[in-house]
Amino acid sequence: MNWKIVCPTILVLALLLPLTGSSYAIRISTLFIIYTIAAMGLNIIIGYTGQASLTQGAFYGLGAYVSALLVLNGWSFWSSLVVAVAFVAAVAFLIGLMTLRLKGAYFAIATLLFNVIIYEIVDKWDEVTRGPRGLFGIPSPAIEIGGVSISFSGTQNFYYLMLAVLVIMTVLYWIIIKSPFGSIIVAIRENELLAEYAGVNLTKFKVASFVFSAIFASVAGAFYSAYIGSIFPDITSFVNSFAFLTAVIFGGAGTLAGPFVGTAVVTLINEVFFTLAQYTVLIQGIVFLLAILFMPKGVMGTYYSRKAEKGGELPKRAIMGKL
Amino acid sequence: MLLEVKDLHVAYGSYEVLRGVNLEIDYGEIVSIIGSNGAGKSTLFRTISGFIKPKSGSIRFDGEEIAGKSPEEIVTIGITHCPEGRFLFPDLSVYKNLLLGYFTNRRDKDGFKKRLEYVFEIFPVLRERINQRAGTMSGGEQQMLAIARALMPKPKLLLLDEPSFGLSPKLSWSVFEVLKEIKNDTAVLVSEQNASLSLKVSDRAYVIELGEIRLSGKADEVMANPEVKKAYLGI
Ligand SMILES: Nc1ncnc2c1ncn2[C@@H]1O[C@H](COP(=O)(O)OP(=O)(O)OP(=O)(O)O)[C@@H](O)[C@H]1O
Ligand SMILES: [Mg+2]
Numbered sequence: 374m375n376w377k378i379v380c381p382t383i384l385v386l387a388l389l390l391p392l393t394g395s396s397y398a399i400r401i402s403t404l405f406i407i408y409t410i411a412a413m414g415l416n417i418i419i420g421y422t423g424q425a426s427l428t429q430g431a432f433y434g435l436g437a438y439v440s441a442l443l444v445l446n447g448w449s450f451w452s453s454l455v456v457a458v459a460f461v462a463a464v465a466f467l468i469g470l471m472t473l474r475l476k477g478a479y480f481a482i483a484t485l486l487f488n489v490i491i492y493e494i495v496d497k498w499d500e501v502t503r504g505p506r507g508l509f510g511i512p513s514p515a516i517e518i519g520g521v522s523i524s525f526s527g528t529q530n531f532y533y534l535m536l537a538v539l540v541i542m543t544v545l546y547w548i549i550i551k552s553p554f555g556s557i558i559v560a561i562r563e564n565e566l567l568a569e570y571a572g573v574n575l576t577k578f579k580v581a582s583f584v585f586s587a588i589f590a591s592v593a594g595a596f597y598s599a600y601i602g603s604i605f606p607d608i609t610s611f612v613n614s615f616a617f618l619t620a621v622i623f624g625g626a627g628t629l630a631g632p633f634v635g636t637a638v639v640t641l642i643n644e645v646f647f648t649l650a651q652y653t654v655l656i657q658g659i660v661f662l663l664a665i666l667f668m669p670k671g672v673m674g675t676y677y678s679r680k681a682e683k684g685g686e687l688p689k690r691a692i693m694g695k696l
Numbered sequence: 697m698l699l700e701v702k703d704l705h706v707a708y709g710s711y712e713v714l715r716g717v718n719l720e721i722d723y724g725e726i727v728s729i730i731g732s733n734g735a736g737k738s739t740l741f742r743t744i745s746g747f748i749k750p751k752s753g754s755i756r757f758d759g760e761e762i763a764g765k766s767p768e769e770i771v772t773i774g775i776t777h778c779p780e781g782r783f784l785f786p787d788l789s790v791y792k793n794l795l796l797g798y799f800t801n802r803r804d805k806d807g808f809k810k811r812l813e814y815v816f817e818i819f820p821v822l823r824e825r826i827n828q829r830a831g832t833m834s835g836g837e838q839q840m841l842a843i844a845r846a847l848m849p850k851p852k853l854l855l856l857d858e859p860s861f862g863l864s865p866k867l868s869w870s871v872f873e874v875l876k877e878i879k880n881d882t883a884v885l886v887s888e889q890n891a892s893l894s895l896k897v898s899d900r901a902y903v904i905e906l907g908e909i910r911l912s913g914k915a916d917e918v919m920a921n922p923e924v925k926k927a928y929l930g931i
Contacts, residue, residue, distance in 0.1 A: 553802060557796070559788070560792075563785040563786070563788060564783065566779075566783070567779075567783045567785060568796070569768075570745070570771075570779060570846075571797055571845070572767065572771030572772060572799050572800040573768070573796075573799055
């Protein structure tokens, strides 16, 4: 696959999508973009750093809640976004410090526990979050350029806004992975002890990539709340963590394109089985199981392995993810 | 003195593994530490490189007390550790392995190129293998890469744990010969069970048994000792 052709082609097609006039397609694509951003973040900590975080959904939901609460208090969406991201990053920093000394499954379980704790706080802290009643009437973002105000309330406008956000976040994601930082976290994934022998401060780098993953989740969550206009405590539950995890594993942990491919599949599943909404978790669970049983490297990981077997070149830095 | 270890006690839980070890290494020296399985060689190395906190005793490096510092600090002040068992990043290329070895000096980009040239001169085979995945190289090549990785940050002292493990005598010898080339820049403390090769390149040697230094001296004196001959040289 030649990414120099594939990426621009997809981008052009994405720009032209609204010409189809299908608001359904636009809506799904917008959601796809939002979920992809959260999955990209998760791929940084799981796929590249090799730490199985099960709390991405909580960061996503927390980003949605903090920004929605601020917007409902009269803040502009953009300053709410910044505060929400900073808040979630700080929470991730503290959770990371506490949990990232744990290895393997213990880390996974600890993060799952924090997901449950965050959900319970959002669900029970009625005075602040309105508890199970949720938040309604969250206004859409708007910007002002030279005195002209553009609102992103329409489906199409919001879609273009998300496309721009996706491009920015993808560039950020790409820089993180391709930078020396990216090489160091891959080294930690490959051989944590040797990384330490080489002088890498494990805690520092693991916590940093955990914070990065949370930043992506909170950006996605904040835009989700602005798009849908109402949120409920469910958004912070581990069900979302699990959906992002399925996307990352299915798409190929530790590959750049994995989160895109995996999220596309998860989004499609959610739509195809829309009438069976109460079984979404079950269906995702089946996909997840099938993926780890028959394609543990995910779609993109398997693609690169095949290519490598045929003597093709491995992607320069992104080596297949080992979980 | 480059490194001075004084009365070092190290324990895993209540089980004392090092019981008052004294040891010195001067600049430009190759020093062997010889001992059988479980004598405490790797424990001594891990303690010097900051992975284990000693119970008591002192470790001075370049005049500075370093006992209890973190592995990151130890690498930064100039001690690298090439652990036993050919530790590599098997899925990463040779180049990437060397780059990560250079981690603590990463801000100095020109320095990296110089060090790369330096290790390629010592191990020319690595230059040919630069893009190969480390895990697919032969055992000997992997050991060379493991040592090269540890040499990347230009350490003043290299701790080399059982480099001949699993290598043919001929390959082991080529590894030991390299130590003579590097010793003026980087002093070496090398551990071995079977010491006939390492003693040939060493200036001095220590024999460690059950966590205590039993014997020390010039390498040829140690080699001539009848008990050493029997226990560690297979003669
Ligand atoms: N993490 C650990 N926890 C408990 N005991 C340990 C630990 N590591 C080593 N030991 C014990 O400490 C003693 C010394 O081990 P060490 O690895 O230092 O020996 P060694 O001289 O390097 O042996 P070898 O030549 O087999 O590598 C052994 O009895 C070993 O069982
Ligand atoms: Mg040992």
